[in-house]
Amino acid sequence: MSLTIPEIELAVAADAERIAAMSRDYIESGLLWSWVPARVLRAIGDRSTNVAVVRGHRSLVGFGIMHYADECAHLALLAVHPVHRNRGLGSRVLAWxxxxxxxxxxxxxxxxxxxDNPPAIEFYRRNGFEEAGVVAGYYQGRIDAVRLQKPLVSPPNDLQR
Ligand SMILES: CC(C)(COP(=O)(O)OP(=O)(O)OC[C@H]1O[C@@H](n2cnc3c(N)ncnc32)[C@H](O)[C@@H]1OP(=O)(O)O)[C@@H](O)C(=O)NCCC(=O)NCCS
Structure with a gap:
């Protein structure tokens, strides 16, 4: 049996509909659908944002969207198709x-x-994030958010003293 490790690559415009549908089904369930195809398309075209996808045989199996600013980056969305979860794909997209x-x-x-998504919070903890607080009603005033942060660089030794 051959084991193929799917490649991660930048999304193209044709991926927008599938990414938006995955956001609706796996991330925004129970909320108004905010990551509609047009919004995903804008992210794909935005120079300060990377939209990463993992392609399966027939369709996308995972994706992530990260926006990069001067001091911080913000992970906007990350999802893996349920059939492909817990095999390290989400962690690989995040690392990419x-x-x-x-x-x-x-x-x-x-x-x-x-x-209300403890598995995702656990996923981020295992990937080096720490909880930084709760934002009440962050999701359309209905669901709280747990804010998590991951430091990427340490200050030089002489600044730590
Ligand atoms: C969060 C998500 C992207 C992780 O993708 P994944 O490919 O399964 O992630 P990995 O295989 O790299 O890592 C799995 C880790 O997640 C955590 N995890 C996943 N499901 C879990 C569960 N039901 N209970 C507890 N921890 C869980 C575990 O820490 C697990 O680590 P382990 O392999 O050491 O046990 C995926 O579960 C998903 O798409 N969830 C729905 C969408 C979502 O919640 N996105 C995040 C918010 S935007």
């Missing part, structure tokens, strides 16, 4: 999106996870 932030000297990655 983190790499340009490290190269650019960005100090921290921020993410919000739904407070």
């Amino acid at each position: 999106l983190e790499k340009p932030a490290r190269v650019a000297g960005i100090a921290r990655i921020d993410v919000e996870a739904r407070a």
Whole structure:
């Protein structure tokens, strides 16, 4: 049996509909659908944002969207198709999106996870994020968010003293 490890690559415009549908089904369930195809398309075209995808035989199996600013990067969305979860794909997409932030000297990655989604919070903890507080009603005034942060660089030794 051959084992193929799927490649991670930048999304193209034709991926927008599928990414938006995955956001609706796996991330925004129970909320108004905010990551509609047009919004995903804008993210794909935005120079300060990377939209990463993992392609399966027939369709996308995972994706992530990260926005890069001067000091911080913000992970906007991350999802893996349920059939492909717990095989390390989510962690690989996250690491792929983190790499340009490290190269650019960005100090921290921020993410919000739904407070009603403990598996996602655990996923981020295992990937080096620490909880930084709760934002009440962050999701359309209905669901709280747990804010998590991951430091990417330590200050030089002489500044730590
Ligand atoms: C969060 C998500 C992207 C992780 O993707 P993944 O490919 O399963 O992630 P990995 O295989 O790299 O890592 C799995 C880790 O997640 C955590 N995890 C996943 N499901 C879990 C569960 N039901 N209970 C507890 N921890 C869980 C574990 O820490 C697990 O680590 P382990 O392999 O050491 O046990 C995926 O579960 C998903 O798409 N969830 C729905 C969408 C979502 O919640 N996105 C995040 C908020 S934007």
